[in-house]
Amino acid sequence: MKKLSELDEKNKKSLKVLLILVIILGVGLVALYVQRTNAYIRVDRITVQSAGVNIDANLFYPTRYPNGQTKRPLVVYCHGIGQQRDFDLRIPIEFTKRGYYVAALDYQGQGTSQGTIANLEPNPPPPLLYPNITATAADSTHLLNKLETMDFWSDVNTSWIGIIGHSLGGMVMYQSQAVDDRYTCAVGWAPAFNLSFIGPYPVPDELVQFTPAYLCNESNSENLLIIASDKDEILPYDTQFLAAQNATGCDLITITENLALGNHQLYDYRVYNWTFNWFESHWFGSTTLNGPVTISVNNYYILLFINIGLIIALVVYFTIHAARFFKLRDYKEIDKEEVSELKTTKQKAIKVLTNVVIPMAILILTWKLFEIIFGMWSLFLSSIALLGGYAIYRVVLYYLKKDRKKFDFKEMLRFQFAWRPLLYAITCGLVFLGVWMLFTWAYPFMWVIPSRWGYFVLGLIVAFPFYIALEILFRKLVFPALVFTKARTIIIIILQVLAIYGIMQMTSMIAFIPNVLFTYIVFLIALLLNTFIYRATRRFSNVIVAGFITVTMFVGAALGTLFGVGIALNFMTGGYIQFNNIFLWAINWLWW
Secondary structure: OOOHHHOOHHHHHHHHHHHHHHHHHHHHHHHHHHHHHOOEEEEEEEEEEEOOEEEEEEEEEEOOOOOOOOOEEEEEEEOOOOOOOOOOOHHHHHHHHOOOEEEEEEOOOOOOOOOOOOOEEOOOOOOOOOOOEEHHHHHHHHHHHHHOOOHHHHHEEEEEEEEEEEOHHHHHHHHHHHHOOOOOEEEEEOOOOOOOOOOOOOOOHHHHOOOHHHHOOOOOOOOEEEEEEOOOOOOOHHHHHHHHHHHHOOEEEEEOOOOOOOOOOOOOHHHHHHHHHHHHHHHOOOOOOOOOOOOOHHHHHHHHHHHHHHHHHHHHHHHHHHHHHHOOOOOHHHHHHHHHHOOOHHHHHHHHHHHHHHHHHHHHHHHHHHHHHHHHHHHHHHHHHHHHHHHHHHHHHHHHOOOOOOOOHHHHHHHHOOHHHHHHHHHHHHHHHHHHHHHHHHOHHHOOOOOOHHHHHHHHHHHHHHHHHHHHHHHHHHHHHOOOOOOHHHHHHHHHHHHHHHHHHHOHHHHOOHHHHHHHHHHHHHHHHHHHHHHHHOOHHHHHHHOHHHHHHHHHHHHHHHHHHHHHHHHHOOOOOOOOHHHHHHHHHHHO
16 A cells, blocks of 8 residues: 555545545534534433333433423324334424424334234233233333333423324324323324225234224324325325224314325425424413424435435545555556457447346346246345356356366455455445444434344345345446446446336335335445446455445345334235245244
């Protein structure tokens, strides 16, 4: 590696640009941190036992008191299916800004919590009186009991305890406010009331009596507000929201126009206004005492994605220019020799057809075929098939060569694991991981790790066939085929973006889940970085090593979330939507 005193002007300029990017990212992270601390000053990680498993929650501490108050309200937030308490920050940010404590709950089988929504709690905690209650109905009670033992509880006005639930979290909200009288106010955002909205009622029958449609009535659902759209894409308006109003006598606010980001998600400033007005009119006796409602969560998410963009720019720039400091071999002359072999346009077209167009078509068609046959696990199984097919192709190609040389395994290892290129690749991978960890200082919830060790193992098993299949496509086939064009790197990046976009389209059923979405983003970042690493080293082992930890970690976290989502979908739809039973068994075994 070069010493700083040996740097030429070009390298010094690269260092200056890198320093500028670091400074800009630092400013962005500070802005994100300041934006966060304007709402809440502290977050406690809390774990409680419910139905024999661990349930996780975050407690957000507000920066101020509500106007004219000496104590603060507490709101429990239950997010929608596939979400996680670390990602859905709409309630934590906006409510802590107005002086509320917020406890964001990952109920049974969601986020990092264990269990499934089909679990029963055989020994419900006080003040619950129901025997064998559903665990989802007991989760928030266990949480409240835990919160009551913490130091902050003396700062809570216990007549100001509320609960909010969105979508499937709305089911938890209905149950909780019906069985625990400590909740004095409740709001549902497009809440699931009747769980037969896709298929028949789920079994076992003992759970049915605790579904909202059976459990909730006018006597146990006071001060309840529902906010929903009559054009909801997920839950039918009549059988969900009108049915809930008829059963409980609750207030119902109906949004009649289409919303920009989806009618079920309810991303609309009026939803916050109606929610705050409901709580504060019941608790403070006024909708104006606590000041006007100013919504800033969108600014928070904008800053979040700006910082992700800056991270990509910084890490890519480092990867491109760090190669000079490791004195790696210059492959320009070898590229020229390969270009000289493609003398005619016809030869170039055939090369692109055989190494780019046909392999991409095979990849897409295989994914699609396996999706039709195997559903959720198509990417994993199709990747295994593709890797097997590629291995056969290489063996056949080897034996068809007339002038083939004897394969030297030791020489291959010596080339693939030469220390200088390998150190460069590891350094680039660690820089990305390090910058992402720095990101978590400003946004603590971006440090995505599997909730159980088994998910890390499963992430390794599931992710790597898919990861290696993509790397083989872009490094072994596409990269050499485009040697004749100066736009090779740009074309490969575009193809990688299209590949990830295509995968997201094929898995659109789960792409909305934060862990899954960020896994796709990390996959794309890893592919982008590996494009430049491979260009500098021409070693396949280097690109695999560079993305090993990051890809495995994110995929493991995503699989943990998918387990909870799969069980929830299967439960709610009476088996109408199922994951492959073999893989459910494997995940369940690794869970425990």
